[in-house]
Amino acid sequence: MxxxxxxxxxxxxxxxxxxxxxxxxxxxxxxxxxxxxxxxxxxxxxxxxxxxxxxxxxxxxxxxxxxxxxxxxxxxxxxxxxxxxxxxxxxxTSQLTDVVIDPEARIAVVGAGATWAAVNAAAERHGLLGLAGSAPTVSVSGYTFGGGIGWLVRRDGLASGALRAVHYVDGAGRSRTAADDATDPIDRDAIWAFRGAGGVGIAHTLEIDLVPAAHLHAGALLWHADALPDLVSAWSHALPTLATSASSSIGVLHVPPLPLFPQTLHGKVTVHLAIADPDGPDAAAPLLEAMRAVAPPVLDTWGPTDAAGLARIHLDPPTATPAVGDARWLDASTPDIAAALLATAADDDAGVVMMEIRHVAGAPTRRPGAVTTAPGDFIYHAVAPLNLIPRERIEAAFARARAVWSSADAGTTPGSWLEGAANVPDALTPGVRTRAAAAAAAVDPDTRIRRSRLLG
Missing domain, CATH: 3.30.43.10 (Uridine Diphospho-n-acetylenolpyruvylglucosamine Reductase, domain 2)
Structure with missing residues (x-):
């Protein structure tokens, strides 16, 4: 190949x-x-x-x-x-969209502008998937270079760890290949930085691992928000029983008037469970049974699915939105504060349209890199649209949430999850940031190329 x-x-x-x-x-x-x-x-x-x-x-x-x-x-x-x-x-680089699948080696070679929708549409023909995130329209490159936390994370790790090599140009326009076995130490440092620190130079082609997912199950479930405390309790108590093939998030969603939602939920505040398992339905069964026992969900799409179905469980809006986000890696104590944290988003005028807690505990580390090991067992994430909510209200909502999640703070921010941020200075620990900045400087000593926002 x-x-x-x-x-x-x-x-x-x-x-x-x-x-x-x-x-x-x-x-x-x-x-x-x-x-x-x-x-x-x-x-x-x-x-x-x-x-x-x-x-x-x-x-x-x-x-x-x-x-x-x-x-x-x-x-x-x-x-x-x-x-x-x-x-x-x-x-x-959005036109660099070539996708080549090697099903025997379980490798995809993709252009920097290729989206996860295109990659996984090709990979799933062979019973394989890439470690995509929640939105199918995200490019493989930016998502992977920022760490990449998807629905297969607990079984297969962060997408950054699935990155085998990157073909790129440096600040002088020279073609280079970043890989662990590269001859030039600059390129060995570059692949380390590409794995979670935003990358260096300008990438045009990536080589990534694919993983088996022939028995993929996934779904989105929605309940009315008045069941929030009991649903969070059921979710929290079921987590220790789950095999690491099953990943989930629980959140509060303010439902927009869109056809993908039941009309009875339009304009309502709901509790949203997104859950996936590439190995079949068994591992998720205890969690689903516990939460369905609290109350029958109004929407329940759990079942066998494909890559397109997996990409829908986060219930993202179908069109681009001028949004800002907030996110943080949280530690193992998160279930103790989960109900109080999500309650900050449950009022009609909460200042956010979505807040979630993603469970990632047990995620393996596939390769060394800037961020290839999950810094926490959970992730907090909230999003608000600037076209609907004034920024002052959004910032106040983020501050209310921070007052709750700070007791479980794991110390860094998932860099690719801060929508609308010019830079994410706390995405990397100081030592990682220093090493990644040195790699970027070696590749582009005259700073011709804008540095990753994770180095800000």
Whole structure:
């Protein structure tokens, strides 16, 4: 199996385009639209070779303008929390979407712009899945480089640990391969940084492990919020009985008036259980029985499913939303505070539309890296849309939640879970941040490429 995607070797003679072009308009509309993007130019890469061409054209533009420009790589823009202004060139990698599956080796070779929906649609034909997250439209690259916490995490670990190699360019436009067995120590440090510290340079192709999931079961269950305390209690007490194949989250969801929800729940506050098991229905049975015994769910989609069904259990909105988020790794004491924490989101005017607690205890570590071991047994996560709720109310809601979860704080933030954040300075421990920053500096000593927001 080839370690690189095969492409036409020719590159566009002119990649940089201005604001009056269709390519510019498309590239500057990230999935998280909570910030404005108005770069001086956009470069839309169609082939891996375009990355070096784009950097050369940026250098020529710098000479003509008489000033330095920052290069900002972006695929789908789910993590686009920092403004991009006229001192930057946006390098759009969303067209690098090739997907090659090796079912015997259980490896996928994918372009940096490929989404998990595309990768898993190809992988599941062979009874395999990648370690995707909650949203199918997220790019494999940004999600994996940020750690990657999905529904198979308790059996198969963080997606960062499934990263085998990354083909990328450095600040000078040279092609490199980051891997554990790379000859150059710069590339060995780079793969370590790509595994959870946001990465270095500009990636164009990833090699990732796939895992077996021929017996995948998953589902979303919703109850009215008045059953919250008893449902959280049932969830908490059932967790110790679960095999590590089963992963779940329990949360509060303010149901929007969308067709995917029963009309009787539109505008209501609900308790939401999302649960998945790639090995079949047995491991999840004790948890489901305990929670169904509290009250019959109004919505219950648990059963055999495919990759598309797995991607629906988080009940994310179908279209891009200008959202901001809050998240934190929590320790083993989280079940003791779970009811009180979720209660902060249960009022009609709570200031958030979703708050969840994700159970990840027991997740294995597949490979060494910046963040390939889960820093806590649980994750707290809350989201609010800026187009519906004033930022002041959102921040107040986050503060109320923080007053509760702080007693279970594990010390860091899951970096890819902070929607709308320009930087996430506490995503990495100080030692990890220092090492990752050194790796980025070795790859790009002149800081031509914007650093990962996890290094902020």
């Amino acid at each position: 080839s370690t690189m995607l095969d492409h036409d070797a020719s590159a566009s003679p002119r990649l940089l385009v201005a604001a009056d072009s269709q390519a510019y308009t498309a590239a500057t509309q990230p999935h998280n639209s909570s910030v404005q993007q108005r770069p001086v130019r956009v470069a839309a890469a169609s082939h891996p070779q375009d990355l070096a061409v784009a950097l050369a054209e940026v250098a020529a533009l710098e000479r003509s303008l008489g000033r330095s420009l920052e290069v900002v790589p972006q695929a789908t823009g789910h993590g686009a929390g920092a403004p991009v202004g006229n001192s930057a060139v946006l390098l759009d």
